[in-house]
Amino acid sequence: xxxxxxxxxxxxxxxxxxxxxxxxxxxxxxxxxxxxxxxxxxxxxxxxxxxxxxxxxxxxxxxxxxxxxxxxxxxxxxxxxxxxxxxxxxxxxxxxxxxxxxxxxxxxxxxxxxxxxxxxxxxxxxxxxxxxxxxxxxxxxxxxxxxxxxxxxxxxxxxxxxxxxxxxxxxxxxxxxxxxxxxxxxxxxxx
Amino acid sequence: xxxxxxxxxxxxxxxxxxxxxxxxxxxxxxxxxxxxxxxxxxxxxxxxxxxxxxxxxxxxxxxxxxxxxxxxxxxxxxxxxxxxxxxxxxxxxxxxxxxxxxxxxxxxxxxxxxxxxxxxxxxxxxxxxxxxxxxxxxxxxxxxxxxxxxxxxxxxxxxxxxxxxxxxxxxxxxxxxxxxxxxxxxxxxxxxxxxxxxxxxxxxxxxxxxxxxxxxxxxxxxxxxxxxxxxxxxxxxxxxxxxxxxxxxxxxxxxxxxxxxxxxxxxxxxxxxxxxxxxxxxxxxxxxxxxxxxxxxxxxxxxxxxxxxxxxxxxxxxxxxxxxxxxxxxxxxxxxxxxxxxxxxxxxxxxxxxxxx
Numbered sequence: 001x002x003x004x005x006x007x008x009x010x011x012x013x014x015x016x017x018x019x020x021x022x023x024x025x026x027x028x029x030x031x032x033x034x035x036x037x038x039x040x041x042x043x044x045x046x047x048x049x050x051x052x053x054x055x056x057x058x059x060x061x062x063x064x065x066x067x068x069x070x071x072x073x074x075x076x077x078x079x080x081x082x083x084x085x086x087x088x089x090x091x092x093x094x095x096x097x098x099x100x101x102x103x104x105x106x107x108x109x110x111x112x113x114x115x116x117x118x119x120x121x122x123x124x125x126x127x128x129x130x131x132x133x134x135x136x137x138x139x140x141x142x143x144x145x146x147x148x149x150x151x152x153x154x155x156x157x158x159x160x161x162x163x164x165x166x167x168x169x170x171x172x173x174x175x176x177x178x179x180x181x182x183x184x185x186x187x188x189x190x191x
Numbered sequence: 192x193x194x195x196x197x198x199x200x201x202x203x204x205x206x207x208x209x210x211x212x213x214x215x216x217x218x219x220x221x222x223x224x225x226x227x228x229x230x231x232x233x234x235x236x237x238x239x240x241x242x243x244x245x246x247x248x249x250x251x252x253x254x255x256x257x258x259x260x261x262x263x264x265x266x267x268x269x270x271x272x273x274x275x276x277x278x279x280x281x282x283x284x285x286x287x288x289x290x291x292x293x294x295x296x297x298x299x300x301x302x303x304x305x306x307x308x309x310x311x312x313x314x315x316x317x318x319x320x321x322x323x324x325x326x327x328x329x330x331x332x333x334x335x336x337x338x339x340x341x342x343x344x345x346x347x348x349x350x351x352x353x354x355x356x357x358x359x360x361x362x363x364x365x366x367x368x369x370x371x372x373x374x375x376x377x378x379x380x381x382x383x384x385x386x387x388x389x390x391x392x393x394x395x396x397x398x399x400x401x402x403x404x405x406x407x408x409x410x411x412x413x414x415x416x417x418x419x420x421x422x423x424x425x426x427x428x429x430x431x432x433x434x435x436x437x438x439x440x441x442x443x444x445x446x447x448x449x450x451x452x453x454x455x456x457x458x459x460x461x462x463x464x465x466x467x468x469x470x471x472x473x474x475x476x477x478x479x480x481x482x483x484x485x486x487x488x489x490x491x492x493x494x495x496x497x498x499x500x501x502x503x504x505x506x507x508x509x510x511x512x513x514x515x516x517x518x519x520x521x522x523x524x525x526x527x528x529x530x531x532x533x534x535x536x537x538x539x540x541x542x543x544x545x546x547x548x
Contacts, residue, residue: 026263031256039251052262059270116247135244140207155207156198162236163197169239 025070026055033074040082040132042117050081079138079146083129119168127161134158194223200230204237268535329474349405354394363388363435373526375435375446379546386437391445393431399424413471428453434529441538442530449527503544510541519544 033054037047054077058064067073120128130143143158144151195203195216202208203216220226368375368388375388402423409417434447468481498511501519508521508528519530519540530540 023263026259026266030259030262034256034259035251035254038254039248044257048257048262052265055262055266056269059266116243119243131240132244132248135241135248140202140205151207152198152202155202155205156196159197159201159233159236162201162233162240165240165243166236169243 022059029071029074030055032071033078036075036136037078037082039136040079040129041085046082046085050078050085053081054078076142076145079129079133079142080148083126083147085125119165119172122168123161123164127157127164130154130157131161131165194226195219197229197233200226201233204230204233329477332472332474348401349408350401351397351399353397353399355397356392356394358391358393360389360391360436363390368435371435373446373448376526376528376547377437377444378543379548381437381439381444386439389436389438391434391436393434395431396429397426398429399426409470439538440533441536442532442540442543444543445529446526449522449525501541503541508544517541 030051034047034051037051038044041047041050054074057077058070058074061067064070120131123131126147130147133143133146138146140151140154143154147154147157149157199208199212199216203213206213208216220230367390377386400418400422402418402420406417429450430453431450432448434445436443436445468478473481498509501508501510503519503521503523506521506523508519510517510519512518516534517532517540519528521528521544528544530544532538532540
């Protein structure tokens, strides 16, 4: 953090709260928000990006004191960002499948994440996020807002997602019994 | 009622339906074994999803949080840039208000060579730029001093402000640029790039003071000098000529024939200057700078924090700063030049200005 910048920024942020308060708020709220972003997207880089954007939107608000639950507000914005990122995700997947094997490295990820991503990767990106939101206890209203759809449509999307998960789960079971390798989608790009 | 689709059954399962729909679905389920099966399946699906995603959720909750210093820097920088953008707009508005007041100041002076009697108007053309450097504190002092005379100051009480015509901007073709009344000058490199020039037109500003109201304020402020009653209802017109503007990622450059002010001929403007300077609202430093301007009617006064005089290839200009944004104003052979950094850009506009040809 550059000192000179800080004093200026402090002055700019003072209309809402002081530099110290802003930093404190950021330090308190960053870890839970980042973890939620990581949970939803499964990718560190993407999680960091959307987290940062959510905070930028927060600090750009004229009157933050009118927002009763800042953490809920941040999560709401973040979910929306995570879903609207699906186009980017589609592009990435397309690039990944085109790349040669030696350009792709398997990443050290936890078993749970691999398992879940394997199965969820067959769902549209939006449905993956909605499913994870639902599992994290989000209301239908929150999911509808994040996806920009009617709350009634959330049920249809979720029901479809459940079915797909079940179907993929049994297929995954069959693949593993027959000694097939995991699909190549659980990879990430390096370099 | 026909069989509800899975989406609706899921809403039922999650108790997200209206009371009436809940009841309806419940009744239907009692009579429809197929739907009961679907619902049972949904319960299993939910259970499976929970079993799959639950552990990942727990793992993510414990995930190491990456270093967020860079994020904080970036957030600050971006919020700051946006805020700067707003602030810049405010400064611009403020500058417009000040220009009005100061343009007023320009016409408040007795022209040393009064045009022939019978002239309806005196036309002043800017041929110099000068600066008044005032700090935030001094600005605050002035505004507080004015508020002591009128706590809810509203400019409309003190005069009629009109703008005639519309502001517009249109792209210029190379032929149109050549056909302009003056030769456009651009910084080195700007000619080569595929930069588009626009022609910006500005409305004419007309100011008609309400002398009685102004004098009430001046009296309230403790001024002994008042504005002459003869000025009441007289209109001053500030004409900004068409400006040619170049926008690059680093800066915005505008140039055009210098603005003029048309003032009524039959007023003793000298008294106005004295009246303005006599109002005890000016911090000493500001008053001294204002008194040092000896040729108000031909000088465009640029107020700004940290304003300083600079030399642009032998022509004097004013460079001022506002929260990291530099603004450069100068006048050369009847053409007024304004150059402003784009928010967040570090382009050295003084250097760019010096490279203009």
